[in-house]
Structures are given as C-alpha cells and as structure tokens.
Amino acid sequence: MTKKSPSTISKLWSCSAVLAVLLIWQLMTGSGMIDAFLLPSPLQVGKTLITEFPILMEHSVITLSEAFVGLVLGILLGFFMAVIMDRFTFLYQALYPLVVLTQTIPTVAIAPLLVLWFGYEMMPKVILIIITTFFPITVGLLTGFRSADPDAVSLLQAMGAGQKQIFFYIKLPEAMDPFFSGLRISASYAVVGAVISEWLGGFGGLGVYMTRVKKAFSFDKMFAVIFLISFISLLLMHGVEFLQKLCMPWKQNPAGK
Secondary structure, three states: OOOOOHHHHHHHHHHHHHHHHHHHHHHHHHHHOOOOOOOOOOOHHHHHHHHOOHHHHHHHHHHHHHHHHHHHHHHHHHHHHHHHHHHOHHHHHHHHHHHHHHHHHHHHHHHHHHHHHHOOOOOHHHHHHHHHHHHHHHHHHHHHHHHOOOOHHHHHHOOOHHHHOOHHHHHHHHHHHHHHHHHHHHHHHHHHHHHHHHHHHOOOHHHHHHHHHHHOOHHHHHHHHHHHHHHHHHHHHHHHHHHHHHHHHHOOOOOOO
C-alpha cells in the first residue's frame, strides 16, 4: 500500500472541518435553535444559490472585471515601488512609511470619498482595489530583493555585471517566492475590495446585489453571495498557486529529477 501524501491528508482534514461546520449549522437551524429568518440553513442557502445562479453570474462578471483591472494595476504599482525602493536607499526611507500608512486607512472610510470624487462607475472601485492589493506585492518583492545572496551579487559584480544583470539573475528569481505569497493575498483582497466598494454605490456587481437583498431582508440570498465570494477567492488563490508552479518549476523539482 502506498502512503498518502501530507498534502492529501491536509486536504482531507480541511474538507472534514468544513463539512463538520456545515453539519452543525444545519442541525442548529433544522432543530429550531436558531430562527431561519435570522440564519438560513446551508440547504436553504444552497437552493437559493442554484435558483439565483444566472443573476449572480451577471453580477460576478462586473465584480471580477473590476477586481482583475485593479489587481493588474496593483501588481504593476507594487513592482514599480519595490524596484525603485530597492534601487535607491533614500526613496526607501522616504516612501516605505507612506506605503505602510496607506494600509492603516480603513477601506470602508476611504470608499465613500472615492465614490464622491470619481462617481459610481468603475474608476473608484479600481482605485480602492489598487490601494488594497499593491501593499502585499510591494512588501513581498522588496523582501525578496533584499534577501538576495550578497556573495552571489559580489561574484557577478566581480565578473563585470551591471545593476540590470544583478537584478534579473539574482534579485528577481530570489523575489519570486515572496511575490507569489503576496499575490495570493492580493488576489483575495481584490474581490473583497470590489464588493466593499460596490456597497457604496454602483450599477451592478455582487456588492450592489448584496445591498439590494439586504434591504429586502433576504438573508438566504445574502449568504448565497457570501458563499460565492468565498468560492471565487479560493479559486483565485489556487490559480495563483498553479501560476507559481508554472513560473517556478525548480521549486517543485529541486533535485532535477
């Protein structure tokens, strides 16, 4: 008999924990301990998710479009900030506190201002997603750049390599692992940031849908959206892991087998 891999066992435990929570939830709502009006059962949420699926998909396209544009721009901004702060020490000392400061501002507090300044179209939502997502990218890349092996850098310098060669052959490969770690966080933040910005105004999206059903006290539809957002975030995180395997094959096969 072949032994199960640690990753398979970990996934089994994770699935078991989720199923246990859903089972307890179903028993509590089914037995009448909690009113269905306040907390719909998982089965009721599942039925609502099926019946509302076409409408949810229409709103999901809008939310994912905003999240994708904001995430791409956040990655570009984070990469640019990390490169210039690693290259110039005075820029690191000047900009890093400002980068950290952007993360101390609650998104719920700044979102109404963005809507007031830029209206109800895509622009304020994309800006909020950029603010939310660029920080993990910047910190991850900057950490990777600064953890480059100094002996390897000195060796390339002794061989006449310039800053560009040192960056592409030493620093960038070293930063790939922390970059993808930050990207996983940013991918989930992008969807959540889009939904939060849609709460405050818009013409479509999962956040707008949640606002409408909340006013109608349709909590089953609210939970259906929550389930869908969680599922989308998990898919994005797994997509980033798949992309990491494609970009970093040496991490999967370090021995070259």
